[in-house]
Amino acid sequence: MLFPEYRPRRTRLHPALRRMVRETRLHPDNFILPLFAIGGKDVRNPIEAMPGHYQLSLDHLAATALEAYRLGIPAVILFGIPDAKDPLAKAAYADDGIVQQAVKAVKDKVPELLVTTDVCLCAYTDHGHCGVVRDQVVDNDASLELLARTAVSHAAAGADMVAPSDMMDGRVAAIRLALDEAGHENLPIMSYAAKYRSSYYGPFRQAADSAPRFGDRRTYQMDPANAREAIREAMMDMEEGADIVMVKPALAYLDIICRIREQCDLPLAAYNVSGEYSMIKAADRMGWIDGTAVMMETLTAIRRAGADMILTYFAMDAARLLNQ
Numbered sequence: 001m002l003f004p005e006y007r008p009r010r011t012r013l014h015p016a017l018r019r020m021v022r023e024t025r026l027h028p029d030n031f032i033l034p035l036f037a038i039g040g041k042d043v044r045n046p047i048e049a050m051p052g053h054y055q056l057s058l059d060h061l062a063a064t065a066l067e068a069y070r071l072g073i074p075a076v077i078l079f080g081i082p083d084a085k086d087p088l089a090k091a092a093y094a095d096d097g098i099v100q101q102a103v104k105a106v107k108d109k110v111p112e113l114l115v116t117t118d119v120c121l122c123a124y125t126d127h128g129h130c131g132v133v134r135d136q137v138v139d140n141d142a143s144l145e146l147l148a149r150t151a152v153s154h155a156a157a158g159a160d161m162v163a164p165s166d167m168m169d170g171r172v173a174a175i176r177l178a179l180d181e182a183g184h185e186n187l188p189i190m191s192y193a194a195k196y197r198s199s200y201y202g203p204f205r206q207a208a209d210s211a212p213r214f215g216d217r218r219t220y221q222m223d224p225a226n227a228r229e230a231i232r233e234a235m236m237d238m239e240e241g242a243d244i245v246m247v248k249p250a251l252a253y254l255d256i257i258c259r260i261r262e263q264c265d266l267p268l269a270a271y272n273v274s275g276e277y278s279m280i281k282a283a284d285r286m287g288w289i290d291g292t293a294v295m296m297e298t299l300t301a302i303r304r305a306g307a308d309m310i311l312t313y314f315a316m317d318a319a320r321l322l323n324q
């Protein structure tokens, strides 16, 4: 493969041939849209660092879900902002909790849409950690029961898939067992398998009001310096019964997506997180980059690295563009 016999530009010259040799495709089918549910009526609180995203009351939430469905986006993932927080995150597994209500509202309005729920406790605990705190430490095993209870209550409300994001050890097995016992043996689990302790979550914590009130998440989320450990996490979740594994964040962790894609046969999701979205939106607003072009390049790169599906705040913007 040497010049002048081989000229890589030959397959780049004709636009049709460029299309034919393209290795990666983006399609609205690849997207999962995150939505934030809050109580009240006709509430649409803008999330400052995430232009175009809002904390939505159920009426607006269902309308947005319908809009997403009409754009060809197959799935949403719901996050809740509860009215009250307490040490045991009671609002996370209450039958009439905000996510449980949101699931029903979306399923009522758009039955065909796949409704996924984020299963975690951090937005519901008064201390803001993803599990139960005992002596200033997050107690792994005590958290499992509450996470499992949360997942079962989402399933009972009609969720089509649950996505545990807490990073407690053994939570996939605990959730699988609890779902099966409650008769939800066909409900898939998408586990946040390799979730890093990332500063890219900043805007989300503002959106979901889920920042830890003391300390940080280093004792449960992964160290950004580790790659081999991500493989172990993915394998462990697979063996515990995960149906889809996820890498999060996406852009600074494309190597992790690539490695898990090679070593694990499960469908793979990547979370293009809030900070990744905010950076592109901010630079676009400054006139420093072409935000639309950078969005498409970023989403393509995440697919190229090996992700089957992308959780992204760009889902609607990108789907609109792809549908043109």
Ligand code: PBG
Binding pocket: 118, 120, 122, 130, 165, 166, 200, 201, 202, 203, 204, 205, 210, 272, 273, 274, 275
């Ligand atoms: C809750 C959760 C977080 C995100 C998804 N689920 C925040 C965190 O772990 O602190 C981040 C999503 C984003 O930044 O877009 N555990």
Ligand code: ZN
Binding pocket: 120, 121, 122, 123, 129, 130, 165, 166
């Ligand atoms: Zn959490």
